[in-house]
Amino acid sequence: MQPFRKHTGIVVPLDKVNVDTDQIIPKQFLKRIERTGFGRFLFYDWRFSGDGKESGTKTGDFVLDAPRYAGASILVAGKNFGCGSSREHAVWALADFGFRVVIASSFADIFANNSLKNGLLTVRLSDEQVADIIRRSKQIANYRLSVDLEALRVDDGQGFEATFTMDEFSRHCLLNGLDDIGLTLQHEAEIAAYEAKHPVPSEMEIDMKTILAR
Amino acid sequence: MDRQWAKLESMPRTLFEKIWDAHVVAAPTGQSALLYIDLHLVHEVTSPQAFDGLRANGRRVRQPLRTVATVDHNIPTTPRGLPIADAIAAKQIEALQNNCREFGVPLFDMDSAEQGIVHVIGPELGITLPGMTIVCGDSHTSTHGAFGSLAFGIGTSEVEHVLATQCLPQNKPKTMQILVRGNLAEGVTAKDLALGIIGRIGTDGATGYVIEYAGDAVRALSMEGRMTLCNMSIEAGARAGLIAPDETTFAYVDGRRFAPKGKDWEEALASWRTLASDAGAQFDRVIQIDAAALAPFVTWGTNPGMVVAVNARVPELTSFAQEGDRRAAEQALAYMGLEPGIPIENIAVDRVFIGSCTNSRIEDLRSAARVAKGQHVSPKVRAMVVPGSQAIKHAAEKEGLHRIFLDAGFEWRESGCSMCLGMNPDILQPGERCASTSNRNFEGRQGRGGRTHLVSPMMAAAAAIAGHFTDIRNWQFR
Numbered sequence: 001m002q003p004f005r006k007h008t009g010i011v012v013p014l015d016k017v018n019v020d021t022d023q024i025i026p027k028q029f030l031k032r033i034e035r036t037g038f039g040r041f042l043f044y045d046w047r048f049s050g051d052g053k054e055s056g057t058k059t060g061d062f063v064l065d066a067p068r069y070a071g072a073s074i075l076v077a078g079k080n081f082g083c084g085s086s087r088e089h090a091v092w093a094l095a096d097f098g099f100r101v102v103i104a105s106s107f108a109d110i111f112a113n114n115s116l117k118n119g120l121l122t123v124r125l126s127d128e129q130v131a132d133i134i135r136r137s138k139q140i141a142n143y144r145l146s147v148d149l150e151a152l153r154v155d156d157g158q159g160f161e162a163t164f165t166m167d168e169f170s171r172h173c174l175l176n177g178l179d180d181i182g183l184t185l186q187h188e189a190e191i192a193a194y195e196a197k198h199p200v201p202s203e204m205e206i207d208m209k210t211i212l213a214r
Numbered sequence: 215m216d217r218q219w220a221k222l223e224s225m226p227r228t229l230f231e232k233i234w235d236a237h238v239v240a241a242p243t244g245q246s247a248l249l250y251i252d253l254h255l256v257h258e259v260t261s262p263q264a265f266d267g268l269r270a271n272g273r274r275v276r277q278p279l280r281t282v283a284t285v286d287h288n289i290p291t292t293p294r295g296l297p298i299a300d301a302i303a304a305k306q307i308e309a310l311q312n313n314c315r316e317f318g319v320p321l322f323d324m325d326s327a328e329q330g331i332v333h334v335i336g337p338e339l340g341i342t343l344p345g346m347t348i349v350c351g352d353s354h355t356s357t358h359g360a361f362g363s364l365a366f367g368i369g370t371s372e373v374e375h376v377l378a379t380q381c382l383p384q385n386k387p388k389t390m391q392i393l394v395r396g397n398l399a400e401g402v403t404a405k406d407l408a409l410g411i412i413g414r415i416g417t418d419g420a421t422g423y424v425i426e427y428a429g430d431a432v433r434a435l436s437m438e439g440r441m442t443l444c445n446m447s448i449e450a451g452a453r454a455g456l457i458a459p460d461e462t463t464f465a466y467v468d469g470r471r472f473a474p475k476g477k478d479w480e481e482a483l484a485s486w487r488t489l490a491s492d493a494g495a496q497f498d499r500v501i502q503i504d505a506a507a508l509a510p511f512v513t514w515g516t517n518p519g520m521v522v523a524v525n526a527r528v529p530e531l532t533s534f535a536q537e538g539d540r541r542a543a544e545q546a547l548a549y550m551g552l553e554p555g556i557p558i559e560n561i562a563v564d565r566v567f568i569g570s571c572t573n574s575r576i577e578d579l580r581s582a583a584r585v586a587k588g589q590h591v592s593p594k595v596r597a598m599v600v601p602g603s604q605a606i607k608h609a610a611e612k613e614g615l616h617r618i619f620l621d622a623g624f625e626w627r628e629s630g631c632s633m634c635l636g637m638n639p640d641i642l643q644p645g646e647r648c649a650s651t652s653n654r655n656f657e658g659r660q661g662r663g664g665r666t667h668l669v670s671p672m673m674a675a676a677a678a679i680a681g682h683f684t685d686i687r688n689w690q691f692r
Contacts (some may be wrong), residue, residue: 004417012599015537016541017538017542018517018542020517020654022657022659023656027659030259030287030637031259031300031302031303031306033262033266034263035263035370045657045658046663077466078538079538080451082438082515083418083451084654084656085353085654086351086353086369087259087324087369088370105465106418106421107417108421109387109451110353110368110369110423113368113371113372114235114369114372117372167246167385167625169246180375180383181273181378182273183383184378184379185378185379187240187248190239191250191379191381194250195380198250198252199480200280203474203475203478203523204279205474208278208320208472209279209313211320212318212320
């Protein structure tokens with residue numbers, strides 16, 4: 001995983017609450033079996049006309065496509081961002097599009113977990129702070145923020161400053177780009193001991209083997 | 215079944231805490247707890263990249279017999295012998311078949327008698343049991359909480375993590391009790407209870423929490439009803455929703471194919487009987503709901519919290535106190551093609567979908583059939599019934615439910631997720647309005663430009679016949 005320490009980039013405002021993962025990446029793009037290439041389908045139904053197939057035309061109306069936000073790497077949105085479906089494709093699409101940070105006043109649990117596994121930083125600020133950033137990003141040309149995970153600080157160098165919190169372990173993993181499967185496997189002895197005490201129930205084992213054999 | 219729920223300390227604990235404590239493998243200082251996962255359900259859409267990750271790192275599936283796969287999300291619901299027309303969907307299904315073969319994971323494939331929606335077949339086969347930890351790369355995994363198991367949805371990276379280690383690092387969520395006092399009125403179902411709760415607390419009302427549903431109205435629910443209620447927990451943002459197991463639970467599980475038998479059953483039962491929140495256990499938040507005050511609900515907007523009683527009206531924009539919510543409501547109504555203030559019963563529908571992991575079980579189909587019996591679907595409506603599993607389909611056919619539906623003009627399909635998320639060919643056309651028993655009315659969820667109204671199976675069947683929403687409490691059953 002790509003480590004995250006500090007990032008400075010252009011901010012694009014998505015001034016909506018409850019943005020669900022069906023909007024971030026519509027279901028018609030979930031059939032792909034790769035992890036890559038989802039960026040061009042990001043917010044597809046909001047950005048492209050047509051029948052929802054890959055051949056749609058970009059309308060240019062959606063904020064992400066406005067020339068002034070070209071190259072944005074920080075997305076700021078209203079509360080409960082990423083609610084709904086557990087599809088990690090939503091995070092893959094945001095990251096593949098070039099986003100390193102999403103700022104919102106709250107995030108859905110599964111989305112926040114998925115982001116963490118992909119080096120996409122989710123920053124929780126208050127409703128007022130989010131509104132302030134949205135206002136600034138609409139008013140100020142080329143509006144940029146610096147997000148510092150070591151210092152747990154966001155600042156725009158022109159008067160906006162905020163601190164945020166994150167649980168220590170998640171922060172540690174993100175800062176160092178740690179593969180958490182590797183971390184879990186360091187507990188092999190404890191997992192094995194647990195499994196010795198809690199074997200697969202016998203009916204389950206026998207029946208599942210029958211399913212495997214057919 | 216030697217799970218120890220008892221703890222030396224006499225501190226009263228919630229049901230959630232008992233299950234959590236019994237599954238902590240390691241609690242390293244400064245890290246998340248490592249939780250053991252008893253059952254990992256797998257489907258075609260969120261697993262291919264996880265299996266690729268295993269291959270890339272030379273890892274195996276640690277516990278293939280605690281892993282169960284099926285195909286549900288993108289399979290067609292047309293007769294099973296036909297080839298899958300969508301080449302990309304076919305490739306994804308083939309990837310699951312190959313992965314299961316390569317890693318030794320049991321698969322209930324398209325042509326098997328056990329195939330069905332992953333959250334329907336787990337309980338139906340007795341794979342889902344009380345006290346378990348259950349995960350799946352699907353947010354509606356919360357369904358299994360109906361059995362008093364801790365069940366939650368995960369992303370694909372976490373799917374890979376569980377495949378490789380059978381564990382997940384987890385931060386302990388907070389606990390919320392939703393106490394539903396009194397009884398649901400005739401015509402008011404578990405679906406309406408779920409929608410009523412989400413309407414009250416909002417789609418982020420339970421974010422960061424595990425909900426335990428309790429109270430007389432919850433106790434009175436069948437297992438099917440409890441699954442519907444727990445299924446929708448995620449729509450309130452909850453990590454999971456659960457209900458303490460009782461005689462209703464045990465009677466449902468008893469004799470199911472993978473459930474414990476004989477002496478194992480007796481032991482399991484004794485252990486499961488301790489799975490209840492202790493008297494005096496503290497929840498971080500408690501919400502009380504008066505069951506008698508609930509009505510059959512219909513969503514009017516683009517998230518499940520945008521909901522009113524069927525005999526009410528689409529809300530006025532002035533009724534929203536928060537600016538963000540008012541703007542969201544305005545956008546939702548524009549998308550839905552609705553005006554504020556119109557009576558819900560005046561809204562005509564083009565399509566009806568009865569199915570999904572929320573409402574596709576035998577009891578759901580029975581209740582819809584009761585409404586449809588001797589009636590006919592409005593000529594302006596196309597209505598579809600999609601059983602949750604092959605087993606449900608066959609049970610329904612044995613009872614003659616399919617005849618009632620077919621005679622009334624409903625389509626009777628093969629099992630799968632179908633139009634709940636429209637990954638297969640069952641989708642709404644732009645502008646089409648649908649009464650749906652599924653769980654999400656997000657923009658484009660059932661097809662780009664499609665307009666979804668969430669309702670109970672009875673309300674959906676009634677809308678199909680009337681051609682518009684109608685209060686099931688006034689229905690003339692034939």
